[in-house]
Amino acid sequence: MAVYTDISDTELEAFLADYDLGAPTSFKGIAEGVENSNFLLETEAGRYVLTIYERRVRADQLPFFLGLMEWLAARGFPSAPPIADHEGRRLRSVRGKPAALSAFLPGLAVRRPTLVHCREAGEGLAWLHLAARGFPGRRVNDLGWRAWAGLFAGLATQAEALKPGLAATIEADLALFARSWPAGLPEGIIHADYFPDNVFFADGRFAGAIDFYFAAWDTLAYDIAVALNAWCFQAGGAFDVAAAGAFVEGYRRRRPLAAEEAAALPLLAHGAAMRFFLTRLNDWTGAPPGALVRPKDPLEYERKLAAHRSGAAAGAWALPEAPA
Amino acid sequence: MAVYTDISDTELEAFLADYDLGAPTSFKGIAEGVENSNFLLETEAGRYVLTIYERRVRADQLPFFLGLMEWLAARGFPSAPPIADHEGRRLRSVRGKPAALSAFLPGLAVRRPTLVHCREAGEGLAWLHLAARGFPGRRVNDLGWRAWAGLFAGLATQAEALKPGLAATIEADLALFARSWPAGLPEGIIHADYFPDNVFFADGRFAGAIDFYFAAWDTLAYDIAVALNAWCFQAGGAFDVAAAGAFVEGYRRRRPLAAEEAAALPLLAHGAAMRFFLTRLNDWTGAPPGALVRPKDPLEYERKLAAHRSGAAAGAWALPEAPA
Numbered sequence: 001m002a003v004y005t006d007i008s009d010t011e012l013e014a015f016l017a018d019y020d021l022g023a024p025t026s027f028k029g030i031a032e033g034v035e036n037s038n039f040l041l042e043t044e045a046g047r048y049v050l051t052i053y054e055r056r057v058r059a060d061q062l063p064f065f066l067g068l069m070e071w072l073a074a075r076g077f078p079s080a081p082p083i084a085d086h087e088g089r090r091l092r093s094v095r096g097k098p099a100a101l102s103a104f105l106p107g108l109a110v111r112r113p114t115l116v117h118c119r120e121a122g123e124g125l126a127w128l129h130l131a132a133r134g135f136p137g138r139r140v141n142d143l144g145w146r147a148w149a150g151l152f153a154g155l156a157t158q159a160e161a162l163k164p165g166l167a168a169t170i171e172a173d174l175a176l177f178a179r180s181w182p183a184g185l186p187e188g189i190i191h192a193d194y195f196p197d198n199v200f201f202a203d204g205r206f207a208g209a210i211d212f213y214f215a216a217w218d219t220l221a222y223d224i225a226v227a228l229n230a231w232c233f234q235a236g237g238a239f240d241v242a243a244a245g246a247f248v249e250g251y252r253r254r255r256p257l258a259a260e261e262a263a264a265l266p267l268l269a270h271g272a273a274m275r276f277f278l279t280r281l282n283d284w285t286g287a288p289p290g291a292l293v294r295p296k297d298p299l300e301y302e303r304k305l306a307a308h309r310s311g312a313a314a315g316a317w318a319l320p321e322a323p324a
Numbered sequence: 325m326a327v328y329t330d331i332s333d334t335e336l337e338a339f340l341a342d343y344d345l346g347a348p349t350s351f352k353g354i355a356e357g358v359e360n361s362n363f364l365l366e367t368e369a370g371r372y373v374l375t376i377y378e379r380r381v382r383a384d385q386l387p388f389f390l391g392l393m394e395w396l397a398a399r400g401f402p403s404a405p406p407i408a409d410h411e412g413r414r415l416r417s418v419r420g421k422p423a424a425l426s427a428f429l430p431g432l433a434v435r436r437p438t439l440v441h442c443r444e445a446g447e448g449l450a451w452l453h454l455a456a457r458g459f460p461g462r463r464v465n466d467l468g469w470r471a472w473a474g475l476f477a478g479l480a481t482q483a484e485a486l487k488p489g490l491a492a493t494i495e496a497d498l499a500l501f502a503r504s505w506p507a508g509l510p511e512g513i514i515h516a517d518y519f520p521d522n523v524f525f526a527d528g529r530f531a532g533a534i535d536f537y538f539a540a541w542d543t544l545a546y547d548i549a550v551a552l553n554a555w556c557f558q559a560g561g562a563f564d565v566a567a568a569g570a571f572v573e574g575y576r577r578r579r580p581l582a583a584e585e586a587a588a589l590p591l592l593a594h595g596a597a598m599r600f601f602l603t604r605l606n607d608w609t610g611a612p613p614g615a616l617v618r619p620k621d622p623l624e625y626e627r628k629l630a631a632h633r634s635g636a637a638a639g640a641w642a643l644p645e646a647p648a
Contacts, residue, residue, distance in 0.1 A: 008435040025526060026430045028364065040352065040364065042430070106350045106366070111332040185500030202349060 003017045005037045005052045005095055012041075015094060016211050017099065018085035021045040035213060039207045040104070047104035049080060052097050057213050059098045065212050066100055068189065074102075078200075078208030079129035080105040107200025107207035113231050115246040121199050122250030124206035125191065125227055129220050129256055132189035139215035141192060143279065145181050149174050151322045158285045162298060170274075173309065175269055182219070182264040190223035191215055195230040223259040224251060225268035229276070229304055237303050270308035279302035327479050329361045329376045329419055336365075339418060342409035343425065345369040359537060364428070371428035373404060376421050381537050383422045388461045390424055390534050392513065397427075402453035402524075404429040431524025431531035436438030439570040440556050445523050446574030448530035449515065449551055453544050454579055456513035465516060465540035467603065469505050469595050475602045482609045486622065494598075497633065501595055506543070506588040514547035519554040545585040546547045548575060549592035553600065553628055562626050579606055594632035601625035 007015075012024060022044025030049070032038045037052040053062065066082045068234035070090070073081030080102040082090040091097045093308060110117050143151075152159070152170055161169040191198075200207040225249070232243040248265075280298040331339075336348060346368025348505070354373070358360045361376040377386065390406045397405035404426040406414040416423045434441050465471075475484070476494055484491040514520075516538035524531045548571070556567035574588075575581060604622035 006435070009432060010436060023527065025431055027432050030364070031353030031355065040354070108333060108348055108351050111330070148339060204348065 005054070005097060007039070007050075007052070007094055008011060011094060015050075015092065015099075015101075016043065018087070018089075018092075019083065020086070021048070024200040028211050032210075041101070048083065049102045050094075050099065051102065052099045054097070057098075057315070061139060062091050062098055062100070064139045067137050068132065068135055068215055069102070069212055071135045071137075072128065072131050077128060078107075078206075079212075080210050082207070088197055094317065097200075099167055105200060105208045105210060106200045109197045111196065113243070115242060116204055117196075117201060118231050118243045118246040119250035120201065120204070120206040121194075121196075121227065122247035123253045124199060124209060124250075125194055125223060126251040126254035128191055128194075128209060129188055129223070133188055135188050139216045141190070141218040143192070143214065143275055144216070144218055144222075145177050145275075147211070148177065148271075148274055148278055151282065154287065155278065155281050158281055159275055161241070163302065166302070169309070170305075171219060172307065177267075177274070180265075180267060181271065181298075182260070182267065184220045185210065185261055185264060187217060188220050189215055190220060190226075192216045192218065192223060192226060194227040208274075219268070220255075221257070221264055222268045222272065224248065224257075224261075225265055225272040226275070228265070228269050229272050229317055233304060233307075234252060239307050268306065270305070273304040273308055279300055284296060329378070329421060330516075331363070331374075331376070331418055335418060336384065337422075339374075339425075340367065341418065342411070342413075343374070343407065343555055345553040346501065346571075356534075365425075368500060369435065372407065372417075373426045373427065373428055374423065376418050376423045378421065380424075385463060386415050386422055386424070388463045389539060391461050391606055392456065395459045395461075395587045396455050398451065398538075399455040400450060401537075402429065402530075403586040404532070404534050414451070429465070429524060429532045429534060430527045433521045433524055436519065437520055437555050437567070438496075439567060440528055441485055441520075441525060442567045443532040443574035444525065444528070444550075445518075445551065445555060446507075446571035447519075447520055448533060448574075448576045449506075449522060449547060450575040450578035450612055451513055451530075452483060452518075453512055453547070459513055465514070467516070467538065467599055468540070468542055469599075472595075472598055472602055472604070475606065477584075479605050479609065482605055487626065493633070495627075497587070497594070497598060497629065499571065501598070502589060505595065506584070506591065509543045509545050510582065511541060512544050513539055514542045514544060514550075516547060516550060518551040519548060544602070545581070545588055546596065548581075548594045549574065549589055549596040551588070552593050553596050553625075557628060557631075561631070563631050583618050588634075590632065594629070597628040597632055598624050601629055 012027060016024060024041060024043050026040070026042040028040050030038050030040045032049075035056040036054050039050040040051050041048045057065075069079055069081045072079050082100045083091065085101075090100055092101070113121065125225065130170050152174060156167045156170075159170055161293050191209060191212060193211060194209065196209040199209050228244050228247060231247055232240045234240050248257065248262070277298055280296050280301055283296070284298050337353060340348060348367050350364070350366040352364050352487055354362050354364045356373075358378040360378050363374040365374050377383065380407050381389075391497070393403055394405045396403050406424045406426050408414050414424055418423070424554060437445065476498060477564045478492045480494075483494055515533060515536060517535060518533065522535040523533050552571060557562045558564050565604065572586070573582065602621055604620050604625055608622050
C-alpha cells in the first residue's frame with residue numbers, strides 16, 4: 001500500500017499535456033507496490049497507471065527497468081509497458097521525483113494460489129525469461145548471492161535479537177553458499193520479485209506480471225527458486241511439494257529445464273530465502289517508529305530458511321522429470 | 325489512504341456470488357477515505373467500489389448512510405449508491421466486518437479549487453440538500469455543536485500543550501456558541517464532511533459527492549459553513565472572500581438562502597472550525613505511534629478558528645445578496 005507523493009490536479013494536467021490521452025476523468029491513489037506511489041488514471045483515451053518513484057528505486061537504474069518493460073511488451077509478454085510522451089520520453093519527473101506513465105494491466109492477483117495458479121504462474125515466468133532474451137540492457141543483481149554476506153555483516157546483532165543462535169546459523173548458511181553456489185547454469189534477465197501480488201490472472205489463466213524494479217541479469221533457475229518460496233509454502237509453514245511441482249511443470253511448458261537446473265533448485269531456494277530474510281530484517285530494523293508502511297515480518301522468511309536448511313523441503317522435492 | 329482489511333480472491337468470489345456482475349477482472353485497494361478500506365473492483369459488468377467498514381463507522385448507523393445514498397441516487401443526485409445483492413441486501417459482511425458494494429462514480433477531486441470549482445461545489449451542495457428532502461431516515465449529528473463541550477472536556481490538557489492559553493480561548497468560544505448558536509434556521513439532511521476530496525468534477529463541472537458517513541439531520545447553513553472552511557481558505561491561512569462568495573452564489577443557484585441563514589454563516593463557520601479542530605485534536609492525541617494513517621494536523625483548524633474568532637473572516641464576508 002503506498003501513496004507517498006501527492007499530486008495536484010494542476011500538476012496532473014501539466015503532466016498529461018505532454019501526451020495525447022485526452023482529459024483525465026478519474027484519478028485515484030492505489031495500493032500497489034510498497035516502494036512507489038501509484039495512481040490509477042483514467043482519461044478519455046483509456047486507463048493508465050502513474051508511478052512516482054520514491055527513494056528506494058535508484059533513478060539511474062530506471063531506464064533499464066522501463067526499457068525492459070517496453071521490450072517485453074513489444075514481444076507480446078503481457079505487462080504494463082511505459083508510455084512515451086510527445087517527445088519520446090518514458091521517464092518523466094513529478095515534484096522533482098522520477099515518474100512514468102504505464103498502460104493499465106487488467107487481471108487479478110491471487111492471495112491463496114491454487115495448483116492451477118502455480119502452474120500458470122510457472123508458465124508465465126518461463127514466458128518472461130524467453131521474451132527477455134536479447135534485451136540489450138544489463139544490470140547486475142545487487143541483491144544476488146554475492147551481496148548477502150555484506151548485507152548480513154550489519155545485521156548480525158538484529159538476527160541474534162530476533163532469535164538467539166540465529167546469527168551463527170546464518171553464518172553457516174552463507175559459508176555453504178560460498179562453497180556450493182552452482183556456477184554455469186543458464187543466465188538471463190530475471191524478474192527477481194515474482195511474488196503472487198506481482199502476477200495477474202484472468203479467468204484463472206496467467207494474464208501478466210508487473211513490478212520489474214528488481215529485475216537483473218542472473219541465473220534463470222534462481223528466479224524459479226524465488227518464486228517457489230513465494231508461491232509454494234502453506235500457511236502453516238510447510239513447503240507445498242505439489243504446488244512446487246505444478247509451478248515447475250508450468251515453467252517447463254515454455255522453457256525446458258536442464259537436469260542441472262532442476263537439481264540446483266533446493267539450494268537456490270535456500271539462498272532465495274536468505275535474500276528475502278536479509279532485506280526484510282534490514283527493513284524491519286531500519287523502519288522509523290511512525291512509518292506509514294509496516295515492514296514485512298522477517299520471521300516468515302526465517303522459517304522458510306529453516307525449512308530449506310533442514311532439507312525437509314529439498315528432500316521432498318520429487319519434481320517431475322522433464323518429458324523425454 | 326486506507327486499506328486496513330485485506331480480502332482474498334476466494335473471499336471476493338464468495339462475495340460476488342451473491343450479485344449478477346460476472347467474474348472480477350481487476351481488484352485494487354484504493355486510497356480513498358481515511359475511515360474505511362476501499363477497493364476498486366472491475367467485473368465483466370462494470371466498475372464498482374467495495375467498502376469494508378472499520379471501527380470508526382458505527383455499524384448500527386450504516387443502514388441510514390446506505391439508505392441515504394440510495395435515496396439521493398434514485399432522485400438523480402450524482403453519487404455512488406450501494407448495490408443490492410440477489411436478496412436485496414445492501415449491507416453485507418466481509419471478514420466479520422460490515423461491507424457494501426457501490427457503483428463507481430467517475431470524476432476528479434480537486435486539490436486546489438478555483439472559483440469555478442467553488443461555485444460548482446456550492447451548487448452541488450444545494451442540489452444534495454434538495455435531493456435529500458423527504459428521506460425518512462433520521463440521525464442526530466453526534467458531532468453537532470451540542471457535543472463540542474463534552475468533546476473538549478477530555479482534551480483541554482492537549483489543547484494547552486498544543487498552544488499555551490488555547491484551552492481558555494476554546495472555553496470562551498464554547499461559551500459563545502452556547503449563548504448565540506442560531507436556532508430556527510432551515511434544517512434537513514446535511515453531508516457534514518463536504519470537503520474537496522469528497523466532491524468530484526468532470527470537465528470542470530460538479531459531477532457528484534461521496535463519503536456520506538457523517539451525514540445527519542442538522543441546520544442546512546451549517547453544512548455550507550463546514551464547506552466554506554474546507555474550500556475557501558488560502559494556503560497561507562487567509563480566508564478567501566471571493567471563493568466563499570462563489571460557493572454561496574453557486575449554492576443559491578439551486579436553493580435560495582434566507583437572510584437569516586446568510587447572516588448566520590460567520591458564526592456557523594466559527595463553530596464548524598471548532599468541530600474539526602476538536603476531532604483532529606482527538607485523533608492526534610489518540611493515534612498510536614505505529615499508526616498506518618497519519619492524523620491530520622489539528623493546527624490547521626486552530627488557525628481557522630482564530631481567523632473566525634478575530635472576525636477577520638466574518639467582517640470580510642460581503643456575500644452577495646440573493647437576487648431580488
